Amino acid sequence: xxxxxxRFRIDLARPRVMGIVNVTPDSFSxxxxxxxxxDALAHCQRLLAEGADILDIxxxxxxxxxxxxxxxxxxxxxxxxxxxxxxxxxPVSVDTSEPAVMRAALGLGAxxxxxxxxxxxxxxxxxxxxxxxxxxxxxHMRGEPGGMQQxxxxxxxxxxxxxxxxxxxxxxxxxxxxxxxxxxxxxxGFGKTVAHNLxxxxxxxALLALGRPLLAGWSRKSTLGALTGRPVxxxxxxxxAAALMAVERGARIVRVHDVAxxxxxxxxxxxxxxA
Numbered sequence: 272x273x274x275x276x277x278r279f280r281i282d283l284a285r286p287r288v289m290g291i292v293n294v295t296p297d298s299f300s301x302x303x304x305x306x307x308x309x310d311a312l313a314h315c316q317r318l319l320a321e322g323a324d325i326l327d328i329x330x331x332x333x334x335x336x337x338x339x340x341x342x343x344x345x346x347x348x349x350x351x352x353x354x355x356x357x358x359x360x361x362p363v364s365v366d367t368s369e370p371a372v373m374r375a376a377l378g379l380g381a382x383x384x385x386x387x388x389x390x391x392x393x394x395x396x397x398x399x400x401x402x403x404x405x406x407x408x409x410x411h412m413r414g415e416p417g418g419m420q421q422x423x424x425x426x427x428x429x430x431x432x433x434x435x436x437x438x439x440x441x442x443x444x445x446x447x448x449x450x451x452x453x454x455x456x457x458x459x460g461f462g463k464t465v466a467h468n469l470x471x472x473x474x475x476x477a478l479l480a481l482g483r484p485l486l487a488g489w490s491r492k493s494t495l496g497a498l499t500g501r502p503v504x505x506x507x508x509x510x511x512a513a514a515l516m517a518v519e520r521g522a523r524i525v526r527v528h529d530v531a532x533x534x535x536x537x538x539x540x541x542x543x544x545x546a
Contacts, residue, residue, distance in 0.1 A: 321534060331369075350375065353365060364408070390407065487513075
């Protein structure tokens with residue numbers, strides 16, 4: 272299975288590691304660490320040295336309770352980092368829901384739009400449809416970051432997430448966006464309790480049945496804190512374990528903060544698979 276993007280046709284026969292580059296002052300794990308362009312650029316290069324396959328650059332924090340920046344502010348944060356990352360020889364993803372930011376990033380040459388709102392904002396589908404090859408990741412989120420964790424309720428979380436992702440995929444197909452450009456993300460931690468997140472992992476095969484590659488984003492999430500009692504900065508072992516479990520259950524991309532540890536763990540996993 273492949274993921275078609277602007278400059279790269281990514282072979283997903285091997286699980287891929289997407290390294291997180293948050294150029295925000297308020298992200299839940301590393302807010303402010305890479306807000307200055309120079310720090311973000313150095314972080315991109317560090318993640319590549321650690322083995323990242325894809326760089327995911329975001330200028331909006333989507334932690335619970337986060338304030339959304341306006342489009343100009345978000346674009347000012349990500350533009351210089353995207354421009355630099357595009358010189359590094361790997362696929363570059365922009366983590367945004369804002370159509371103006373998508374358009375500008377794709378204009379620079381970005382390969383992927385990674386949207387936690389699954390291109391539901393007015394004009395977002397049109398931006399992707401107007402581009403010949405850009406890849407897109409469609410994520411499920413219940414509500415908006417400001418209130419998404421206020422008692423989220425599902426009758427059947429796996430079925431509801433599956434049906435949402437199918438509906439968004441079909442909306443893109445209707446706009447002429449080829450299936451090979453589309454990856455799906457169940458949105459771990461986005462409007463979901465610990466039990467909901469665990470159910471999505473346990474029954475991940477139901478999402479795979481949709482027929483598109485899955486991206487899993489468990490890195491440092493609050494569910495891992497709830498399970499281990501560890502603060503956000505001490506969740507690397509749990510994050511690596513969750514990434515491995517997601518891959519074992521069929522995910523083809525894992526979005527992570529701790530690239531080196533995840534890459535090493537996947538090397539061991541793959542060696543066993545191929546032995």
